[in-house]
Amino acid sequence: MxxxxxxxxxxxxxxxxxxxxxxxxxxxxxxxxxxxxxxxxxxxxxxxxxxxxxxxxxxxxxxxxxxxxxxxxxxxxxxxxxxxxxxxxxxxxxxxxxxxxxxxxxxxxxxxxxxxxxxxxxxxxxxxxxxxxxxxxxxxxxxxxxxxxxxxxxxxxxxxxxxxxxxxxxxxxxxxxxxxxxxxxxxxxxxxxxxxxxxxxxxxxxSKSCAIVLYYHKWFNQNEESKKYVLSFDKTSKFISATNGIRVVEIRNLINEMVLIDWTFEGKILKIYFQLPDEYSKYYNLDHLLVVEDSSGNILKNIL
Known part of the structure; x- marks a missing residue:
């Protein structure tokens, strides 16, 4: 085997x-x-x-x-x-x-x-x-x-x-x-x-984005499972929405999950919306994976 x-x-x-x-x-x-x-x-x-x-x-x-x-x-x-x-x-x-x-x-x-x-x-x-x-x-x-x-x-x-x-x-x-x-x-x-x-x-x-993923991950925090939230991505507008606040955004190679680009948001003022910049449009295709984590450790994964 x-x-x-x-x-x-x-x-x-x-x-x-x-x-x-x-x-x-x-x-x-x-x-x-x-x-x-x-x-x-x-x-x-x-x-x-x-x-x-x-x-x-x-x-x-x-x-x-x-x-x-x-x-x-x-x-x-x-x-x-x-x-x-x-x-x-x-x-x-x-x-x-x-x-x-x-x-x-x-x-x-x-x-x-x-x-x-x-x-x-x-x-x-x-x-x-x-x-x-x-x-x-x-x-x-x-x-x-x-x-x-x-x-x-x-x-x-x-x-x-x-x-x-x-x-x-x-x-x-x-x-x-x-x-x-x-x-x-x-x-x-x-x-x-x-x-x-x-x-x-x-x-x-x-890496910084990896450390932040772990810091907010549900496995290392006690968050209310029943708390309602929205964590979504619109493929057309490239808009990410997170009612709990965005902490990490990564674009990974879909094949080997190599992190190619990342954005982190560590401030006290929550980042509710984020739009993927046009300058990285070459990554916005079926060969790449979007990974987003919010302040409560909820994780969104979406093929771009």
Missing amino acids: NQKELWEYFGREILNSKLGDEKKKYLSFLSCTWYDGEKYDPSFNSYEDLIKITKGYVALGGGGLALFGTASLFTWPDHFEQLIDKFSDKTPIDRTRFLDDSCYRGTYGFCFSTTLGSVLHELFHTFDLGHTEYGIMNRGFDDIYKFFTVNSETGVSDTLSKAFKNKIEFKEEFEAEKLSERLQNVSRKKHFSIIKKYDETDDTFL
Whole structure:
């Protein structure tokens, strides 16, 4: 089964079990993931080669479920007190025995950093975040160790103060919606490809629009569910109306949910109306998704 099929299968299993609840979100780890190191060949030169010999590999999140394989948990700590030591672990990964999920960096510490960051990235998708050019919602999650460590005091400091140039571009056709609705969509898929990325000091952050989406999100606030509101978009006039006040407007690529343009409104005076500017008309087509959040965490998604 591929990642999408695993996500759909176990999503249904969860929803049909006594644990199932549309008002819950699930962070799940697939215990049957298995890396067949006997099939490893030194000629393998891409991450995709390693995934091909890994059964039950998955790192996918959205709607109500974030699901992950367990082939790299050998690099994770057993106790919280081991956290820094695990990030600092320079032990090389033996690919004949274990999956190297370290973003081509090859050590236990980096594998832990990439996989823990990936968990956070996918979990954020369940809270309606899209992809961004930089930061956690791009490939910044590879370097999540930077959030926990201080360069001058850790064994991974000197060479890690700069981001690595060889990265993996992470794209997924996966929008956030209810788990039951997501399971009805059978056309989602995920792509990886090697890209070049220039040196950065730190990319373990959320973009402004992502942070505001989380700040007003219903999952992190106690708002009256029964309160009536209007949150609408008129395709002809490109007018957005929100009786509770607009907080975030994003235009995303429909395929990979990359945030292309965003507007945020943080003032005390509520923004009740907003018209998409004519200067961005090239995005107003079926290839792009409009995402709007109001002050009460209500979210509107509409294909432009």
